[in-house]
Amino acid sequence: MDNLRIPILKIGDILIASIQVALHDASAVQFKDDLLQKIHDTRARGVIIDLTALDVVDSFIGRLIADIAAMAGLMGARVVLTGLQPAVAITLVELGLELPRVLTALNLEKGLAMMQRMTSEESDDGAE
């Protein structure tokens, strides 16, 4: 069976992926691979992953998101997680997965503003 592919959109040098359906493990791993490849292909400097539509984030997906943020970081791209529902935030912390090194924003709009602020600051610093 083919894995479900999550569409990854590009706006300027930012990638946006909105996860709209419950991911089974293989689809989630596929998403990680697709996203890292797309960062490489597009030279994106930021990635926003929007989880507004997810009502369950278990330890597998939580850990995968932390891995994606670390891997994207190694490639020079920042990851901002947006749209976590209250119940998802509560269960993640109760599970013991606080994702301390993942940047977050309340919603996609705030995430995009945060990302644009970070990437423009880096440009001002003379970074590539």
Next chain:
Amino acid sequence: MAQSKTAVIRSDLDIVIARTMARDMAKALGFGPIDQARIATAVSELARNIFLYAGTGNVTVRDIEKGSRKGIEIICEDQGPGIPNIDLVMQDGYSTSRGMGMGLPGAKRLMDEFDIKSKEGVGTTIVCRKWRT
């Protein structure tokens, strides 16, 4: 109003099916959205444990009553290799596989009651409950 539903776990797709089944029943039994998420997440962890360690097994959810209290019970059964040292797997961060060591202790924290019985070479049964507040 006794209800009982079972999902057979054979693949990672069945993990999603089992947790959706548990969430739907929790909702039907009157649990609020945060408890629905706790119950669905606990089932996801336990079903993944079956898939990773035993390969196949069953997850059953049913409604329960004790006096005036109503709740939900999750029963996870497999005929896998069993767990030689239960105290060890219940420690945070312990993992022998891709489970990241958060599955069982995490599921326990999300539920009100958690009981695990396992015998090497025979299998593992986990029964956990959450009561409606």
